[in-house]
Amino acid sequence: MEQIALVRYGVVPEVARFAAAANASFERGEQLVVQTDRGPQLGIFLEWEKPSVEPRMQPEPPAWKALRATSQDDLEQAEQCKQRAAAGFAAWEQRIEQWQLELQLIEIEFTLDQSREILYVLNERGPDCTKLAIQAAASGFGVIEVQPVSATGLVTLPTSGGCGSGGGGCGSGGCHHG
Incomplete structure (x- = not known):
């Protein structure tokens, strides 16, 4: 058990x-x-x-x-993820500005296997989150998950409707459970 x-x-x-x-x-x-x-x-x-x-x-x-x-390998991989996120922060800020999105990037995270990049943005869930995910995918950045954050924490979808599976951030091509 x-x-x-x-x-x-x-x-x-x-x-x-x-x-x-x-x-x-x-x-x-x-x-x-x-x-x-x-x-x-x-x-x-x-x-x-x-x-x-x-x-x-x-x-x-x-x-x-x-x-x-x-393990030690996990910790080394996590450090590489952290460095990669820090190195990409300014470029994502520039893209958000260039794409004229009303979002403020506050943090970037990669999964331990670096298969997914998560962009945390200060914003209520809205069309600009989805636009960022779609624009990133259209520009060849792969699977980018956009997770809105408010002063009280992560912003999730209401369970009664919306797109996705009831929570999490907007992913490539629309909302996606994050």
């Missing part, structure tokens, strides 16, 4: 539930590699989720997995 790990992940942090092997033994504050819908990312183990005492109140199983404690 698997355990549920509560993990903080992402450069604009989120806390989520991750499935972990029954024999996993992570310590509070330990760095982990977690698999999210974006791809592999580093996270910080916070706590094991305690089971509900009310049998009918069992939460849905987590969609994501805590893969392992970080």
Whole structure:
């Protein structure tokens, strides 16, 4: 039977539930590699989720997995991702200005395998987020996910409608769960 790990992940942090092997033994504050819908990312183990005492109140199983404690290779890869994000920040700011989008870039993040680039922008969810993702794809930048951020944290889609699967950022070609 698997355990549920509560993990903080992402450069604009989120806390989520991750499935972990029954024999996993992570310590509070330990760095982990977690698999999210974006791809592999580093996270910080916070706590094991305690089971509900009310049998009918069992939460849905987590969609994501805590893969392992970080290795030296993982840490080196994370540093390369951080350097690549820092190196590309000014160029993305210029593109946003050139494409005349009402967005303020605040952070860039790559998944650990560098298969996905996430642009965090200060803005409510709106057409400019989608325009940025579409313009980036049309300009040959591949899969770019645009994640709006407000003063209170990540901006998600309402679960009652909209595009995507109910949360996350706008991805290439339209909204995409981030």
